[in-house]
Amino acid sequence: MSEELPNDGGIKMVIAIVRPDKLSDVKRSLAEAGAPSLTVTNVSGRGSQPAKKGQWRGEEYTVDLHQKVKIECVVSDIPAEDVVEAIADGAHTGEPGDGKVFVTSVDSALQIRTGKTGRDAV
Amino acid sequence: MTPLQSDLATVVEGVNMVWVLTVTFLIFFMHAGFAMLEAGQVRSKNVANQLTKNLLTWSVGVTVYFLLGAAVSTIVGGFTGGGGADVLGAFTDLYMPAEGAAGTWVNWLFGAVFAMTAATIVSGAVAGRAKLRAYITYTVLLAGVIYPVVVGFTWAGGFLSTLGFHDFAGGVIVHAMGGIAGLTAAWIIGPRMDRYNDDGSVNVIPGHSMAFAVLGTLILAFGWYGFNVGTAASPLAYSEADGVTLASFAYVGRVALVTTLGMAAGAMGAGGLSLVKTGKVDTLYVANGVLAGLVGITSVADAIVWPGAIVVGLLAGAQLPVVFGFIEKRLKIDDVCAVFPVHGSAGVLGALLYPVFAVDLWAGNASFVELLVPQVVGVVVIAAWTLAATAAVFGAFRAAGEARVSREHELEGLDSSEHGVDTYPEFGGRDEAVRVDGGVRIDGGKRTRGSRPPSDRTADGGRVSGVEKTTTEDGEN
Numbered sequence: 001m002s003e004e005l006p007n008d009g010g011i012k013m014v015i016a017i018v019r020p021d022k023l024s025d026v027k028r029s030l031a032e033a034g035a036p037s038l039t040v041t042n043v044s045g046r047g048s049q050p051a052k053k054g055q056w057r058g059e060e061y062t063v064d065l066h067q068k069v070k071i072e073c074v075v076s077d078i079p080a081e082d083v084v085e086a087i088a089d090g091a092h093t094g095e096p097g098d099g100k101v102f103v104t105s106v107d108s109a110l111q112i113r114t115g116k117t118g119r120d121a122v
Numbered sequence: 123m124t125p126l127q128s129d130l131a132t133v134v135e136g137v138n139m140v141w142v143l144t145v146t147f148l149i150f151f152m153h154a155g156f157a158m159l160e161a162g163q164v165r166s167k168n169v170a171n172q173l174t175k176n177l178l179t180w181s182v183g184v185t186v187y188f189l190l191g192a193a194v195s196t197i198v199g200g201f202t203g204g205g206g207a208d209v210l211g212a213f214t215d216l217y218m219p220a221e222g223a224a225g226t227w228v229n230w231l232f233g234a235v236f237a238m239t240a241a242t243i244v245s246g247a248v249a250g251r252a253k254l255r256a257y258i259t260y261t262v263l264l265a266g267v268i269y270p271v272v273v274g275f276t277w278a279g280g281f282l283s284t285l286g287f288h289d290f291a292g293g294v295i296v297h298a299m300g301g302i303a304g305l306t307a308a309w310i311i312g313p314r315m316d317r318y319n320d321d322g323s324v325n326v327i328p329g330h331s332m333a334f335a336v337l338g339t340l341i342l343a344f345g346w347y348g349f350n351v352g353t354a355a356s357p358l359a360y361s362e363a364d365g366v367t368l369a370s371f372a373y374v375g376r377v378a379l380v381t382t383l384g385m386a387a388g389a390m391g392a393g394g395l396s397l398v399k400t401g402k403v404d405t406l407y408v409a410n411g412v413l414a415g416l417v418g419i420t421s422v423a424d425a426i427v428w429p430g431a432i433v434v435g436l437l438a439g440a441q442l443p444v445v446f447g448f449i450e451k452r453l454k455i456d457d458v459c460a461v462f463p464v465h466g467s468a469g470v471l472g473a474l475l476y477p478v479f480a481v482d483l484w485a486g487n488a489s490f491v492e493l494l495v496p497q498v499v500g501v502v503v504i505a506a507w508t509l510a511a512t513a514a515v516f517g518a519f520r521a522a523g524e525a526r527v528s529r530e531h532e533l534e535g536l537d538s539s540e541h542g543v544d545t546y547p548e549f550g551g552r553d554e555a556v557r558v559d560g561g562v563r564i565d566g567g568k569r570t571r572g573s574r575p576p577s578d579r580t581a582d583g584g585r586v587s588g589v590e591k592t593t594t595e596d597g598e599n
Contacts, residue, residue, distance in 0.1 A: 056328035057460065058396045058404040058443050 011106040011122055012080035016071040017045060017099040018091040023069050026090035030073065033086035039072040049097030068099060074106060076119040134360040138369075139225060142232050145352025149235040152345035153180055153242060159338030160246045163329035163406075163459045167535025168250045170543040175245040175257055182258055183241045183265035187234045190266040192216055195233075198274020202281040232355065233273070236296050239349070240269050243300030246459030247308040251315070251526045254540060256519040260512070264303065268511045272299050272504050286492075287500030288476055290377075291353035293421025293469040294504055301417075301466025302505050303512045305449065305457055310516035311525045313456030315532055324450055327458075332405055339409040343385055346416050350381040350423050373424055380423040380431040381416065387435025388415015388468075395440040411439035414464050418472035422479070430479025437475070438468040470505070473497050 018026055023040065030036060044065040051064035073083055080103045087101055109121040157176040161169050193212040200207025219226035241264050245257065275282040276295050289295050317325055329335060354370035354377050361367075392411025396404040418438030419431050426434070445463040449455050457463075477483060477493035519525040526532070531539035538544060 054326075054328065055400065055402060055404060056326050057406045057410070057446065058400050059324075059326045060400070061326040061328070 005119075006077055006079040007075065009119070011074060011076045011109055011119060012083075013104050013106050014071075014073045014075065014080055014083045014087065014101060015104070016073070016084075016087045016091065016101040017043065017047075017068045018071060018087065019093070019097065019099060020067055020069050022091040022093070022098075023071075026071060026087050029086040029090035030083065033078065033082050035073055035075050035078045035083050035086070037073065041070045041072075043068050043070045047097065047100070049095075066097060074109065074122050076109075076122040130366055131360045134358045134366055135224070137358055138356050139228050141357050142225075142228055142352070142355050145348035145355075146228075146232050146235050148345050148348025148352065149239065150345075152235075152239060152342050152349070155338045155340075155342030155345055156239075156242045156246070157338065158334045158341060159409075160249060160459050162331040162334030162336070162338060163246070164249045165327065165535070166330040166546055167537055169330065169537060169545040170541050171254075171536035172245065172249055174541060175252075175254070176242055178254075178258055179242045179245060179261050180238050183238050183261050184234050186262050186265040187237045187270075188216070188230065191237060191270040192230055192233060194267060195270035195273035195278045198271050199278025199280045199283075202275055203279040203284055204281070205279070236292055236349075237265055237269050237273075239292075240296045240300040240303075241265055243297070243461050243465050244304045244307055247304030247457045247461045248311055249458040250536065251532050252307070252311055253519075253524055253527050256311075256516070256525050259519070260307065260515050263511075263515055268303070268508065269299065271507060271511075275503065275507075276500070282496070282500045282503060285499060286496040288425065288480075288493075288497065289421040289473060289500065290424045291350045291420045293417055293419070294473045294501055295421075297417045297420060297465040298467075298469030298473070298501070299504055299508050301462045301464065301469060302508045305455060305462035305466060306509050306512040307516050308457050309453070309455045310513055310520055313454065314458070315529065317456045318454060322454070329406075335406060336409050339412055343412055343416065346385070346420075347378070347381065350416075350420055351377050353377070354424065376425075376428070377423045379428055380419050380426060383428060383431035384415045384419030384423070384435035384438070385412055386415070387432045388412055388418065388439035391415065391436035391439025392442045393439070394436075395443050399443055407442060410442055410460055410464050414438040414442050414468040417465050417468040418475075421469065421473045422476045425481050426476065426479040427481055427484055430475070434472050434475050434479070438471055441467055441471060470501050473501055 016026070020042075027036075027038070030038060045068050046064050046066070049066050051062050052066075053060045054063045055061075071087065073087075075083055084101050084103060091099055108118065110117050111121040114121075153176060157173055160172045160176065164172050193216055196212040196215075197207045197209055200212075215223075216226065216230060241261050244260065244264070245252075248257065272295050274280045276287060276289060277283065314327065317327060319325065351374060354374040356369045357371040357374070359367050359369035388411040389408050390411070392414065393403045393408040396402065396407040415435035415438050418434045419426070422430070422434070442460070442463045445467045446457070446460050449457055449462060474494075474497055476497050477490045480488065480493050482488040483490060483493060516525055527536060527540060
């Protein structure tokens with residue numbers, strides 16, 4: 001585990017919750033940052049974005065869970081900070097509801113096709 | 123009769139039958155519309171239940187209507203029309219028509235598709251909690267007795283028809299009857315469990331597919347041309363004196379125009395009022411408005427001046443939010459698909475507005491009062507009979523505790539709990555029923571080697587929930 005290796009020689013997972021309409025921008029900036037691999041999930045969530053009104057047969061109801069996409073990006077050679085920055089650049093609008101980014105450590109990894117493990121699997 | 127005259131009479135009869143059968147098939151297609159309209163307005167966990175009810179309404183109902191209902195309407199028509207009735211004859215004429223009575227079964231089918239339209243309206247009101255056996259039993263009674271009595275009073279020559287009650291294609295006889303029956307049934311069996319809070323406030327429960335609801339609406343509107351225009355059921359007539367003449371088709375253009383204008387105005391009326399009330403044009407109200415406009419003009423499409431079609435349609439659409447709000451918030455009745463505002467109150471409204479726009483009034487052939495009285499009497503009689511009969515049936519089921527599904531089944535959703543169906547399965551592939559503790563059944567129910575009995579292994583005491591497997595032990599599937 002050399003000091004020069006990014007992510008202190010470990011594997012990091014960057015988890016971001018962003019606006020669905022910013023997904024294309026995030027994908028582009030991730031590719032530009034050298035971390036094109038990602039997993040995307042449709043999710044609902046509540047944060048600082050104010051509740052909106054849904055309507056069914058003319059009657060309003062509160063929708064406080066907003067549609068978001070969750071992006072998961074696991075990196076070893078690319079510093080997690082660069083990935084965070086790339087996502088933030090792509091997803092930023094300045095309005096409440098832009099989302100959040102979290103970084104966690106990953107204990108191990110396995111590439112199913114090749115059987116490679118650890119940093120090489122990522 | 124010369125050979126040529128005889129040929130002409132046969133051609134006229136054939137043309138008329140082709141027309142009646144064509145519109146009958148159009149009306150039958152309205153079941154596809156009802157199925158989609160209702161499926162779209164219920165939650166994703168209750169879709170298959172709603173579709174099952176729609177399929178069985180037709181299948182069970184039309185059989186009962188052949189075996190019992192059609193004859194009951196003839197008998198009731200005869201007795202209440204003052205002519206007396208041949209009870210046995212009403213059945214034998216239908217079961218074994220006389221030689222040469224080629225149209226008997228064609229006419230029966232034409233009547234049957236109207237009957238089944240009335241029957242299928244009810245399922246939309248009681249969606250999401252009615253027990254299948256209660257609903258099907260009600261359908262049997264509706265197809266065999268409740269609706270045929272209404273037809274007996276009216277189209278079959280009973281006392282309302284003698285009185286002069288005007289309902290051309292069934293705005294009251296079919297639609298208001300179905301709408302009132304639905305409202306009554308929904309009232310008796312109670313709201314869906316999460317519809318009202320303890321303080322009486324209302325929770326909005328959105329349906330799962332606006333696209334289905336709108337598709338169903340337009341299929342219904344398409345079928346409605348058969349329903350209304352097709353009620354001009356004898357295009358041609360033949361007599362030795364006049365030869366071939368237009369019969370019902372003498373006025374068919376008015377029916378087609380009034381039907382179209384009523385439909386269009388209904389959508390605009392509902393959309394307009396929802397814009398005024400909420401600042402938005404509500405999609406579902408516009409769709410419901412199409413149908414309410416159609417219901418409104420159905421009883422009068424052959425006999426009103428065309429500006430009346432626009433007024434009736436606009437009002438039928440505009441009353442939707444008002445009536446729906448009253449039922450929901452004041453009466454606290456959970457009418458899931460708004461069947462009363464769409465079919466009930468819109469049908470009554472159209473029938474009661476008949477005197478205002480009647481061609482007979484504007485041509486000076488009849489006075490307002492003499493047109494109005496039969497309409498009021500007809501609406502009151504049909505509404506009272508439908509309400510009483512429906513309340514009796516569902517009241518009996520409720521007293522027996524059989525009107526609605528259990529609390530657990532309602533929470534889980536009727537698709538899975540009542541039918542074992544997952545309408546929107548998330549994942550396909552081989553169906554291995556996996557235990558919550560990680561054990562895998564690959565034999566479809568038998569214990570796998572070394573496994574403990576199911577009762578030891580499943581979280582719910584042995585029953586493997588969800589769909590049982592199709593995989594066999596040797597891997598075939």
